[in-house]
Structure formats: C-alpha cells, structure tokens
Amino acid sequence: xxxxxxxxxxxxxxxxxxxxxxxxxxxxxxxxxxxxxxxxxxxxxxxxxxxxxxxxxxxxxxxxxxxxxxxxxxxxxxxxxxxxxxxxxxxxxxxxxxxxxxxxxxxxxxxxxxxxxxxxxxxxxxxxxx
Numbered sequence: 001x002x003x004x005x006x007x008x009x010x011x012x013x014x015x016x017x018x019x020x021x022x023x024x025x026x027x028x029x030x031x032x033x034x035x036x037x038x039x040x041x042x043x044x045x046x047x048x049x050x051x052x053x054x055x056x057x058x059x060x061x062x063x064x065x066x067x068x069x070x071x072x073x074x075x076x077x078x079x080x081x082x083x084x085x086x087x088x089x090x091x092x093x094x095x096x097x098x099x100x101x102x103x104x105x106x107x108x109x110x111x112x113x114x115x116x117x118x119x120x121x122x123x124x125x126x127x128x129x130x
Contacts, residue, residue: 003028006038010046017046023059025049025066045069055098057091060084 007014020026021036026045028036048069052062061084 001038001040001042003036003038006042006046009043010050012046012050020046020049024063025059055091055095058087061087061091 001009003014003017006012007017010017017026021028026038026042026049028038028042031037045066049062049066052065053059064081064084065088
C-alpha cells in the first residue's frame with residue numbers, strides 16, 4: 001500500500017510515517033518509480049510505534065526493542081546499553097502505574113453503571129420521587 005493509505009488506516013500523518021522511516025523504525029519497499037510500498041503488517045507496526053511513543057519511550061529505545069515485538073529477542077549482552085535498560089525499566093513502571101489507574105477507573109465506571117442500571121430496573125415508589 002502507498003503512504004497515503006497507510007496514513008489513513010493508522011490515523012498517522014504521512015509526514016510522521018516518513019519521519020519514522022528516516023529514524024529507521026519503518027523500512028518500506030520502493031516501487032520502480034520510487035513510491036513507498038508498505039506491507040499489510042506495517043499497519044500493526046505503526047500502531048505499536050505510536051503506542052510506545054505515547055507511553056513516553058524515546059525513538060532510540062523503540063529502535064532497540066522493535067525487533068523483539070514480533071519475535072523472541074536475541075540480543076547479545078554486549079549490545080545492551082545500560083542507560084536504555086534503565087530507561088525501559090522506568091517506562092515499564094510508568095506503564096504499570098497507568099494500567100493500575102486505568103483499571104481502577106474502569107472498575108469505578110462499571111460500579112457506577114451497575115448502580116444506575118439497578119436503580120433504573122427497580123420499581124419506583126412514591127418515596128423515590130421525593
């Protein structure tokens with residue numbers, strides 16, 4: 001697919017897709033006339049990249065973990081940057097906190113909806129109307 005279609009399907013501007021390519025996050029094939037040609041799997045890859053960026057990971061860290069998103073990671077220990085490991089651990093903890101907060105909020109909304117539905121389903125009395 002061309003860059004415009006990928007942009008529409010992922011809701012990511014073509015300008016950002018070109019930036020991701022320039023940063024080494026995407027590697028589209030090229031047609032004979034030089035147009036970018038993206039594989040169907042790139043839709044999910046762009047979604048993963050956006051999610052990682054939105055969670056606060058810098059591109060340099062994303063580049064390191066991108067190969068591990070599809071296959072089990074086989075990184076040689078000498079290739080591991082201690083700063084990146086520390087950054088990833090910090091980001092993972094931030095994500096865990098966000099997940100816990102989202103779960104609490106989801107549970108609170110569910111409890112509220114359950115209470116509203118129960119109240120709505122209960123027969124009303126003259127006392128309820130006061």
